[in-house]
Amino acid sequence: MTITIRADAADPGEPLAHFWSVCVGAGRAGEGLRAAWQEQLRTAAATCGFRYVRFHGLFHDDMFVHHRGADGSHDYNFQYVDELFDRLLDAGVRPFVELGFMPGDLARTKNTVFWWGAHGSPPTDLGAWAELVGRTVRHWVDRYGVDEVRSWYFEVWNEPNLRPFFDGTRGEYFDLYGTTALAVKEVDRHLRVGGPATSNFVPDTRFDGEREDKTAHATVTEAEDLRALEWRPVWVEAFLDHCASLGLPVDFVSCHPYPTDWALDSHGEGAHYTRGADATPRDLAVLREIVDKSAFPQAEIHLTEWSSTPSPRDHTHDHLPSATFVVKANVESIGLVDSLAYWTFTDVFEESGAGGSAFHGGFGLINFQGIAKPTFHAYRFLHALGDELVVRRPGAVVTRETATGRLTALAYHYPPEMPYSVPLSTPGRDVVEATLALGSPEVLEIELTGLPAGATVTVEILEPGSGDALTAWRELGSPDPLSREDIAFLREAAAITRTEVLRADRDGGLRHTRSLPPWSVVLVTQRPVLGAHQPG
Missing domain, CATH: 2.60.40.1500 (Glycosyl hydrolase domain; family 39)
Known part of the structure; x- marks a missing residue:
């Protein structure tokens, strides 16, 4: 060949959107207060062109945004969030806001996921959650101006189809989405809100049920059969139908098309199957068709997490094949989505605790010590492309x-x-x-x-x-x-x-x-x- x-x-050429550099992922908001994280974000943004960054834990207890006073009052503190967002904007990067996880004082269940004890839980009081969201967004509008905040995205939660991330049902997530979306829009109707931010694609629609917290099992005896199955995004069709039926806003659709098996109980656990090399463009084409046929055909499509695998201890992430896969998947996905966010730009990342060595297979384009991996160069190469597609x-x-x-x-x-x-x-x-x-x-x-x-x-x-x-x-x-x-x-x-x-x-x-x-x-x-x- x-x-x-x-x-x-x-x-002649046609317009080429650099969807690969719209957004990049990071672990949690608290990590963004560290000097190395901020330095590496500036490097990744300047060299690879990233314009937004998304992370978990905006409302986690270590950011101190919300707590309940001794008299039962709801108290708010935006100092840590201000410090982080100020530095993002000073670096020329905007937040792709993930609204989650639940503050401990509002969480129905606590410490459901990650080393740092995220509260992946519905709120005990939806009204109090709506107040938290509304106060936070109003604070940003007051601090940064409505025109700036209109350029951001507001995503409701992270992977609610997986029980560690959301200890509730699909119906409870839909209620949470509706409450959150309306709270955002009440501040300003032009703010952009979306979801459902679900994990992975699964074989056909039989696994798109009310509760998808168990590892799905199909009768697959050969790896070749996995490539022949039809894969669908989890909850997306039901989510769009639900929002249409209630007149809820959906400015963008998000999910996480990792090219792996099915939605797992938690990252890195369960059966591991590897899908075809063309899994990503195939999945994105399916999602594009679903959105086009929905009641929201004008909704943008943002894939807010994606990598070769969803494991933060996969040594492939440190090696050349991961970089080649990144280039291949992105080039073959041209024209299908508005963003495909690599997870993550840095190994300053503690979902499973600290990495045990400098090269431990972390997600990052850059390792903990600031050493570039081949995937860093992959995104640098993609960023170097022009704005017209010729061949x-x-x-x-x-x-x-x-x-x-x-x-x-x-x-x-x-x-x-x-x-x-x-x-x-x-x-x-x-x-x-x-x-x-x-x-x-x-x-x-x-x-x-x-x-x-x-x-x-x-x-x-x-x-x-x-x-x-x-x-x-x-x-x-x-x-x-x-x-x-x-x-x-x-x-x-x-x-x-x-x-x-x-x-x-x-x-x-x-x-x-x-x-x-x-x-x-x-x-x-x-x-x-x-x-x-x-x-x-």
Whole structure:
């Protein structure tokens, strides 16, 4: 197989929305008060283009937004939230507000999920919850101005179909959504609210019942059968029908299309199956069709969590195959959604407590010590694409920048020997090491015409040993813990990728052929090398 990048600078194009860089995830609000979290967010936003960030725990007890006084009064304190949101906005990033979890003084049940004890619970008093939401949103309007807050999104809860995250029924979530959405709209009708923020897609609609807190079981004897099943988003159709029947607002639809098995009892537990490599674009096409046929066809679609797997201890997240999967899935999903938010930008993340080592398989694009992973480069490459789509073919895409006319192309070698999404690798690296060994080199052909005579074209390659922190770490002898000198060395090593500088001929043509190893990603830009890309 040959992967081909072929285009003329004058070829017609169509608008290309960078849905991959609209939003990125993070763990919880309290973590956002830390210096490393804030530094890494600034780096990710500046280098990968992220414009919004979403996180759990806005109303968790460690943010001190709500507590009940000795006399039974409801007291509010926005100092910690103000500190966090001020710093987000100063960094040029807006909040994609997840309204949850429940403050302890309003929670029916407590400490249902995560090391930090989130209260995944319906409120004991819906009226008190509505008051909390309304006071919080009014505070933001007063502090930042209504025009600014109108640019935000308000998502009701997180994965309410999973019992650790919501210890209630589907009907109770629908009641919570309606109460919350109306409380937001009472502040200003132009504020954008949506849901249901449910976890995962499941085989057909038979699992879309009233309570989906148990691991779904289907009679599947071969992995191939998993790819043949029809997968549907959990609760979304029922949610849209419910909102339409009651006249509730839905400005956007959200869910979490992890390319894994079915909704699990909790992240990382239950049966693990890996779906086809095309699971993400297939799921997004299904969701697009559902929304288009609903009573809310104009609703935006925001997939507010997504990664190769939903485990914060999957060593694939530290390796090259995860980056290649990110590029492949996003390129193949062009035109289907308004955002697909990677979970997460940082390993400053404590759902399961602190990671036991620098490279523990955390979700982050950047590890705890500020060292870039291959997925960081994947999003940097995607961000470098232009705003016009010129060519899209298997394994490659060519774009143009409207303002300058410059071409940018992206190619990836996701080996056909892996017909599935990259599989989970836990507790060790054995699975991802076997995944890396799959496949053989392919030929990459680059043929560009219509360039300015002598134009400089840079070919940047993400491959084993290039933009690859783990290889550099192993060359150091795999130290654990990392010394300050180790961290400085690995930050620099992880930022370096192989580059070649080519020039167009006097007729504005450029032809180049090279071998492309399995799992590699190539960025071709009509511009000079811009230097190191190093997280702070």
